[in-house]
Amino acid sequence: MPNWGYIALIVLAFYIIASVALYYLQEYFIFKPEKLDKDFQFHYNNQIIEEYNLETRDGAIINGLHFKVKNPKGVVLYLKGNSKSIKGWGKFAVDFTRHGYDVLMLDYRGFGKSTGRRSFKAIKRDLQFVYNRIKDKVDEKYIILYGRSMGSGFAAKLASINNPKMLILDAPYYSLSKVAAKFIPFMPVSLIMRYPIPTYKWLKYVNCPIHIIHGTHDKLIPFKSSVKLSKIRPKLTRLYTIIGGGHKNLNNFESYHKMLGEIINSRVKRLNLSDTSIGVMHSSKKVNA
Template sequence: MASRTARLLLSLKARRLTALVLSLLLLPGCSSLFFYPDRVTYLTPDRLNLSYDDVYLDTADGETLHGWWLPAETPESDAKGTVYFLHGNAQNISSHLLNVAWLPGEGYNVFILDYRGYGKSTGAPDIDGALHDVETGLRWLAGNTDVKGRPVYILGQSLGGALAIPLASEWTRRREQPRLDGLILDGTFSGFRKIAREKLGAFWLTWPFQIPLSWTIPADYEGVDYIDDISPIPVMIIHSVRDGIIPFHHGEALYEAAEEPKEFLQTDTPHAATFVIPGYREEVLEFMEGP
């Protein structure tokens, strides 16, 4: 009798856990797979001896976004260009700062933005909202006097790269100004639906639902469908053979779908750890500075 009761309790717990997982995934249209924000301040630029300004931007749908502007460590007239950094899916800009903290010393301005729901940005994240946010940030850059007349690059890491692809594609298609001078993707997945199916399929509780659950994700922003439209803007795709979060084949798929000019940098670091290696930094600098 005791063992039967234990089995019944375990069965009940499993059903409740299944229902909880499904409700959490279905409620936001599977957005929980992509967004893991928090509001903790982990690191600020001044602790790295970097100058910076807080930037607050209002979106058309009533949210307020927070970012940091890091000026190049050169006389204003000598800045080589500006890098617009779109970070990965966890925490906020203060935990991703080290990925770009080296760029001001190399002569580049950096703008790093938190999507809605992250850090000091208001609201709750979802794919459409985040895409709106990254365009809002790029439009702010377009009106920044420190940016005009100098090259502009988008550097997207992981989720940030998946947001950067449709942004750069639409910006290029509409011939918006300033013209982008390069797109750099680091550890980026090839499509929201594609990676969702892989992640759902890897968990026994959601494996049976990987196809129907992935259908709740908009199919309008798959990177492999947009990346060819970015040409003739140069694209650099970085992916590690040891990436345990976004498998290497995603980088290969994006590279295959992209048009020339394009470059592929195969790395050998954990996910989102590319820029701890000086040699990989040099490769990115060479890409931005051209042949």
């Protein structure tokens, strides 16, 4: 007869060891950074760029790029996903500069040329530091926050404590903890996640227009996560659907570029609903012919 108590202790021990390992090693699963040499030269065809290095209060260096246009309508702070560096992500700046907007991109700590010890708190502090530097030169009503995948959560955080013109979320998740739970359903994710990134919590405090773009065939972050997010601040939110879009290919859809152009070039108009059908109830009574 098997000793069930002994077996249970072994299983529990393995469970605890796995939980501790995931707690300390999760950065290797979450972040996929690309390191760049300090003397690496950025180049993009038909783009005017200026590289910047900002030193934080703890001595870290945040490296980024400023894509410039003449007489900009505003500036887009583009927060990228969890992989590579701005060397590759920079190609997406053209989707905004073509509409007359400057674009600022940065690498998180440990990505590209950026340095410093990475932590959830440090990343949030770095992004607010960069936002403040932009705000010193540009009125907030001209600042657009754009968050892509992992960056969508951090963009929501910035929007929740600042007053940008608008917030655009590209393939956002409800929370990173929810995404992790999908892959490790039997682990105590809520306890071990050092980067929970609860987008849904931060959206509750956003007061600017919120635009959410998501592909219906996204296998990493399901489309339904954006549906749930759109219900948090429904009066401020509009959900844009890319039929057939996956997680990494929305830029290859004409509909994406059409939607993006409509979003960043739109002007918020007040609606007069007094002469519409809103509030009109359908009668359930039979009406004589």
